[in-house]
Structure formats: structure tokens, C-alpha cells
Amino acid sequence: MSSRKSHATLRYTSLRASIFLGCLLVAVLLGRFGVIPVAGSSGVVFLILLALLVSAPISYVVLSKQRDAMSEQIVDKVGGVRTRTAQRIADQNAEEDAADDAARAAVRD
Numbered sequence: 523m524s525s526r527k528s529h530a531t532l533r534y535t536s537l538r539a540s541i542f543l544g545c546l547l548v549a550v551l552l553g554r555f556g557v558i559p560v561a562g563s564s565g566v567v568f569l570i571l572l573a574l575l576v577s578a579p580i581s582y583v584v585l586s587k588q589r590d591a592m593s594e595q596i597v598d599k600v601g602g603v604r605t606r607t608a609q610r611i612a613d614q615n616a617e618e619d620a621a622d623d624a625a626r627a628a629v630r631d
Contacts, residue, residue, distance in 0.1 A: 530591040537588060541581050546573035 549569040553560035560569060 530588065530595040534585060534588040534592040537585055538577075538581050541584065542573055542577040545577040545580070546570065549573045549576070 546569065549558065549572050552558045553565065553569055558569070558572070560566070
């Protein structure tokens, strides 16, 4: 796995957080200069929610390549786990079948 793919989740998450923080900074500045009316602690919550609401579609559009790389990384990891699990189950079944065959052979003798 390439270094670029191995950090896809970290890259996407950090970029997503950066976009949110940028939107939050803009919202706070707009609130500070009176463009957006802000009053008290409910105003701070409003600014955070506004930043979340604005950053979501921006991230969806801007980070599509990073999201695809992250999803590919997750699918690869899950596929590897499934393959190893299936192989382990097949090995266990083979051992059980061999034990059953040996027990049947011992009973016949």
C-alpha cells in the first residue's frame, strides 16, 4: 500500500476539520463585525452550527478525491480482514473434518 493511501483517512479528516475551522473563523469574524447578530452563549452555538452547515457542502465538493481514497483504503482493510477470517474458518473446518474422520476410523476398527 502506498504512503499516500495509508494516510487517506487522516488526510481527509484533517482537511475536513480545517474547512470547518475556516468556516468557523469567517462566522466569528462576521459576528464580531455585526454582519451576523450574535448575543451570548446561544450566539456562539449559532455560529458553530452555521459553520457546520456551511462547511458540509464545501467539504463534499472540495474533498471528493480524498473521500474516495479514504473509502478505498477502508474497503481494502475490510476485504483483508474478511479474507483472513474466511481462511481461518476454512482451516478450522478442515481440522474438524480431519478429527471427525479420525474418530470414525477409530470406531470402525
